[in-house]
Amino acid sequence: MVQKDMKLWPFKAIPTADGDNFKKIVIVVTYKGEEKQFALEEISSMLLIKMKQILETYLGSEVKNVVVTIPAYFNDAQRQATKDAGVIAGLNVMRIINEPTAAAIAYCLDRQCTSNGATKNILVFDLGGGTFDVSLVAIKKGVFEVSGDTHLGGRDFDNRLLSHFIAEFERKHNKDISANRRAVGRLRPALDFSCSITRARFEKMNKELFQDCMLPVQMCLRDAKMEKSEIHDVVLVGGSTRIPKIQQLLQEVRDPHVFSLHNIPPAPQGVPQIDVWFNIDIDGILTVSAELVGTNNKNQITITNHSGRLSK
Template sequence: MARAIGIDLGTAYSCVTVFQNGKAIVIPNEQGDRTTPSYIAFTDDGRLIGSAAKTQVAMNPNNTIFDVKRLIGRKFDDATVQADMKYWPFRVINDVGKIKILAEYKNEIKLFRPEELLAMTLTKMKEIAEAYLGKKISEAVVTVPVFYNLSQRQAIKDAGNIAGLSVLRIIGEPTAAAIAYNIDKNVSDERNILVFDLGSGNTDVSILKTEQGIIEVKSVAGDTHLGGEDFDNRMVAHFVKEFKRINNKDLSQNKRDLCRLRTACERAKRTLSSSSRASIEIDTLHEGIDFYTAITRACFEELCADLFRSTLEPVEKALRDVKMDKASIHEIVLVGGSTHIPKIQKLLQDFFNGKELNRSINPDEAVACGAAIYAGVLTGDKSEEVKDVFLLDAAPFSLGIETTGGGMRALIKRNTTTPTRQTQQITTDWDNQSDIVIKVYEGDHTMAKDNHLLGSFTLSGMPSAPRGVAQTEVTFDIDPNGILNVSALDKSSGRESKITITNDKTRLSKDEIEYMITVAKKLKREDKTQSERISAKNSLESYCFNLKEIINDKKLTSEIDIHNKKKMIGTIEETIEWLEINQRAVKAEFEQKLIQLEELCSQIMRKL
């Protein structure tokens, strides 16, 4: 029995898998779908997650949250956040630089951090797996875009913690896909594989060397803000302009109408992957006006031409970084829903001089399957298929410290194999210096200020000495999840100071995480109460209509006299009317009404 699951936590859709009996199994949700929308909705009655949330987005746009993965680990003033906010119907607010999402829940205004919302999707994936496996699950391997920085990776671990999941490992999405490909194809000889992963929110490229079950990431590149959602945005903007040109009306400020248009555009985009033309048909889109139009594949390709071309930039960068030419790549593996787009495939194939692209694995499920396989490896699965699997990942960014003059000294360079530990010596800048402030940065710019400050700490109490005499060892230790620990040791005094990079300004504190865990448990209890309430309401409603149908069937009720028949129908009608008025009654009230109705029927039937 599996002990851990694999989760592809997607921008638009998420997928949960398990490794059993030598293979990765995609677990369907309660609707039978193999992927689940990464949507959360808040209503007057309760909370909806997944398919139920997405289906009501047009009716409840302000309180339906999606694209949370694009917010994780970012600051409010991030340019990409500001750009995306124009397309989101929900409100993103600035809380001292931190991002919070506003929603109305049970007639109260609530503020949620992105980690909380991602935790809700993770909880949903966990529950789907538990329903399938018939046991509690507490461990998972979760995938992320390869270019997620340390803050974003740590935020994913926090989200897992809030969801009650111990995240065994965070691995890059294309790396997970390579694991799935390697197992599926039983590759034994040495091969260079380029995984091109174009999903809803990001473009990822990894070049990996595989041999005898060993998967070594040689280079990674990506854009965490380039994917199918951006193609949708271009189409939405195009049709907003067209609607205004035809009808002289601007629908861009109407959130409900924009949601309906976005849903139609997403559907049209999928159609254009297999057809040259797609229709957009929306009744009473805006101010009672129907919107019937169409878009050709050629028009769609022109709208997104620059974005499509930009997806090749990470490919070029990954090849440059590893000093590899195109001819050295043995396989180009496609992953992610947006790789279905024919123009994307053509651009990629042309870039590799006509080389055939590998479409042998399911692009929508490969990442999740790779996560499940690796979860099996980490939890000691003894299957023949995974006994030799060994993963060597790579650091997506350089990690280093600020030097005198504001420069950046990299201790761990980009694409270094991880986990790794690197040490360098630093010294004092002036005589009798007793403290050294060590600032830790992530990035590849020459000047430290142009990189991402991860955190800083101070080594204090150093003995007096002339400038340049003291010898301090700074050690960077990056674990398999890409989480960084930094320590500094003064060799003469033995004094040591250290930091785990978790104090970024966008990060959650320990107290905040504990509070969110408490809130998550409360929401789960409320969800259960709401589910039981709806079930009781549906049971009463079904009983009423079924009983009414039976009573009206002359063959089945010929022995019931007219008086009793009228009495029963009258009671049923009263109950149905009560249901219409008391839609928000509690579970016990619905159950009591059902008991009363059943007793009445029993009394009448006993008299016959």
């Protein structure tokens, strides 16, 4: 899978050996005409330095001590590498905490959800640019289970689009740019090429990825021995959760039946006709409407995307 993705990267990744002949991956890039190699910790430190600068600008003071969040499934080596990146960035990493835990803490700070002493079950669905995990958090008792995919993320959707546009570029210009890393790197932010794609086409080409996103949800509930009806809220984390199809699939976790249309008079099978409409606005809010044809019997529900709550 990684070998396949490497063909779409605008940089090279190569293995190297240290003094103990332990192989590590380094990133090779060309900067100002010169080839440079960076360890993964160095790349991470660059991101931390940038975040430090943004935070210092916002606060108006120097930042030295930080708490860094990481995917819950990171192993010891990955956690240590994150701490090393903090040292390289000149930061004192006071603590490393799991991203689902951080999301749950932020959620509860905003809503004071444990003030009455009741346990609240929250499903944290974290789909970022390159990683994905699903966690079931019982606010009063801690984390039950974490299930996820260390590879699946928004970048996978990007790669599907990229492959599609490379094929479109070749069709329009009779030129294959897939082997040209620089061209692919420029095509990724769409600097050289413009092409439109419908939402239906996007959802079709990523159908199995959307299905893969739901598998960890089912595994998480199964391992925690919990039913969908026991989930109080769904917390969405990561930019890729803005994808309408992701939000649509997650509605079934919060309420698999959505809503009902009652008072339908007895009639032979197939005679009652019900029109159903699904509408998702630009903010990702889903509205579902249903109407019994020929009557005033209708119902509507609006499902917001911020926490998975339903409001009529």
